[in-house]
Amino acid sequence: MTIVDAARALRAKQVSSVELTSEAMTSISRLNPRLNAFITVTEEAARARARQADEDFARGIDRGPLQGIPIAVKDVFRTRGVRTTCGSKLFGDYIPDVDAAVVERLEDAGAVLTGKTNMHELAYGITSSNPHFGAVHNPWDTNRIPGGSSGGSGAAVAAGIVFMAMGSDTGGSIRIPSSFCGTVGLKPTFGRVSRYGVLPLDFSLDHMGPLTRTVREAALCLNVIAGRDSRDDTSSRVPVSEYVPTGPVSIQGVRIGVPENFYFDNVDPEVESAVRGMATLAGRLGANVIPVRVPDIHALNVIGRVILLAEASALMEKYHERREDFGADVLALLDQGRLLPATDYINAQRLRRMKRREFSCLWNQVDCLFTPATPTTAPEIGQMTIDAGGKAEDVRLASTRLVRAINVLGLPALATPCGMSSRGLPMGMQIVGRPFDEALILRVGAALEDATGLSGRTAAI
Amino acid sequence: MKNWKLVAEGLGLDIPDADLEGSVRTLDALCASFSPLAKEIPEDVEPAVIFSVEPEERA
Numbered sequence: 136m137t138i139v140d141a142a143r144a145l146r147a148k149q150v151s152s153v154e155l156t157s158e159a160m161t162s163i164s165r166l167n168p169r170l171n172a173f174i175t176v177t178e179e180a181a182r183a184r185a186r187q188a189d190e191d192f193a194r195g196i197d198r199g200p201l202q203g204i205p206i207a208v209k210d211v212f213r214t215r216g217v218r219t220t221c222g223s224k225l226f227g228d229y230i231p232d233v234d235a236a237v238v239e240r241l242e243d244a245g246a247v248l249t250g251k252t253n254m255h256e257l258a259y260g261i262t263s264s265n266p267h268f269g270a271v272h273n274p275w276d277t278n279r280i281p282g283g284s285s286g287g288s289g290a291a292v293a294a295g296i297v298f299m300a301m302g303s304d305t306g307g308s309i310r311i312p313s314s315f316c317g318t319v320g321l322k323p324t325f326g327r328v329s330r331y332g333v334l335p336l337d338f339s340l341d342h343m344g345p346l347t348r349t350v351r352e353a354a355l356c357l358n359v360i361a362g363r364d365s366r367d368d369t370s371s372r373v374p375v376s377e378y379v380p381t382g383p384v385s386i387q388g389v390r391i392g393v394p395e396n397f398y399f400d401n402v403d404p405e406v407e408s409a410v411r412g413m414a415t416l417a418g419r420l421g422a423n424v425i426p427v428r429v430p431d432i433h434a435l436n437v438i439g440r441v442i443l444l445a446e447a448s449a450l451m452e453k454y455h456e457r458r459e460d461f462g463a464d465v466l467a468l469l470d471q472g473r474l475l476p477a478t479d480y481i482n483a484q485r486l487r488r489m490k491r492r493e494f495s496c497l498w499n500q501v502d503c504l505f506t507p508a509t510p511t512t513a514p515e516i517g518q519m520t521i522d523a524g525g526k527a528e529d530v531r532l533a534s535t536r537l538v539r540a541i542n543v544l545g546l547p548a549l550a551t552p553c554g555m556s557s558r559g560l561p562m563g564m565q566i567v568g569r570p571f572d573e574a575l576i577l578r579v580g581a582a583l584e585d586a587t588g589l590s591g592r593t594a595a596i
Numbered sequence: 597m598k599n600w601k602l603v604a605e606g607l608g609l610d611i612p613d614a615d616l617e618g619s620v621r622t623l624d625a626l627c628a629s630f631s632p633l634a635k636e637i638p639e640d641v642e643p644a645v646i647f648s649v650e651p652e653e654r655a
Binding site: 368 | 603610615634642643
């Protein structure tokens with residue numbers, strides 16, 4: 136059942152929000168001991184909100200398609216009166232007195248918050264093997280990581296516990312778990328969704344977006360959370376579009392770029408084949424598939440790493456003396472950021488401006504790009520290197536290699552399933568669009584979803 | 597390559613040697629990739645940091 140199905144059933148009185156929420160709570164009780172997807176479960180508040188949603192329906196009050204729908208948010212979003220840990224010992228007892236803008240919007244739309252999802256410590260990594268709250272497990276194979284940093288959100292959605300879970304993405308943290316867990320994940324354009332009330336990792340790279348089982352659900356959630364928020368200085372005034380594709384979706388004439396350089400280097404052959412297969416399918420659906428050369432993505436990744444190291448270390452400045460309160464991997468990154476000179480950070484931001492101009496020329500040739508989201512399927516928990524197309528590579532660097540540059544550019548990107556590997560693990564692709572053209576990438580994703588039926592699957596756990 | 601131990605000492609950072617050793621290779625590789633890029637920047641390119649001055653909003 137999707138959000139659209141559930142919304143219809145709620146309005147037809149075929150199901151109540153109390154029933155949907157009870158199902159979610161039962162799933163959490165059954166699955167969380169194996170997945171460790173939630174840090175905090177807000178059962179009492181969720182049941183109360185579900186009762187309120189049902190009462191509102193009975194009174195004819197309709198707040199939109201999320202009314203009465205059980206959801207979760209990554210534990211990086213502040214929730215008033217509910218502990219918000221950011222997956223860190225530093226915030227183990229932090230109870231905010233405000234809601235993040237995204238939480239406000241979801242609750243105003245009637246969504247039922249079931250809890251806060253587990254994540255990589257401080258959102259600074261991609262395994263979600265959290266030293267303080269335990270490792271999150273991938274529902275498709277519990278010996279494997281779900282990806283991260285929004286790993287709990289990916290696992291909760293893939294296991295069918297909730298319809299949607301919010302994530303944050305600084306260097307791939309929505310798209311990597313989507314790829315490893317077989318969910319849809321949307322990283323909107325920088326400025327499209329307010330960052331207000333989110334515990335930040337990086338001022339200029341953090342993006343907020345939903346993880347869902349289908350593209351239309353991601354589109355629907357974006358319509359709820361997108362829009363100007365004066366409390367976030369980077370929040371855009373660009374008007375919000377209608378993102379949910381309606382009726383039969385056509386991609387006739389859409390120009391889809393398939394990179395000739397970088398994106399298919401050192402990629403698992405099964406993943407490459409699956410992504411290229413989706414491009415072929417798009418061509419059969421009427422799109423113009425165009426081979427393109429993309430600007431230097433490796434350089435963008437390097438620029439992104441310098442910016443992230445510097446900004447994250449600056450943000451955590453007051454906690455540096457509490458070395459024992461950090462996991463080893465996060466501590467190493469924070470140390471590295473403190474050692475970089477300020478000139479490197481400034482030059483990285485100058486290079487970012489140059490590369491953005493360079494990349495924008497690409498949109499004269501194509502409307503979107505198809506790439507793999509990750510070079511491999513999910514690695515095992517504790518695995519340090521992966522063999523990505525014949526080359527052993529650090530798990531973190533390999534997993535972020537195809538997604539990090541898009542944060543530097545601030546472009547919208549949709550991660551969507553493109554097949555299952557011979558080992559039965561999900562494979563994910565990335566559709567990258569022009570600034571604020573989420574509607575197009577969602578339309579393309581929906582067309583592929585309709586043609587393949589690959590999205591919407593729930594892991595049998 | 598930089599001597600990161602001296603950099604840390606110069607900045608007054610209390611990073612234990614064992615922890616620092618784990619980061620040296622990463623930092624060396626990052627700087628080796630970044631330095632040539634930084635040398636390509638034309639003088640008139642400003643950083644993409646976020647700061648703007650707008651008229652004060654009235655309550």
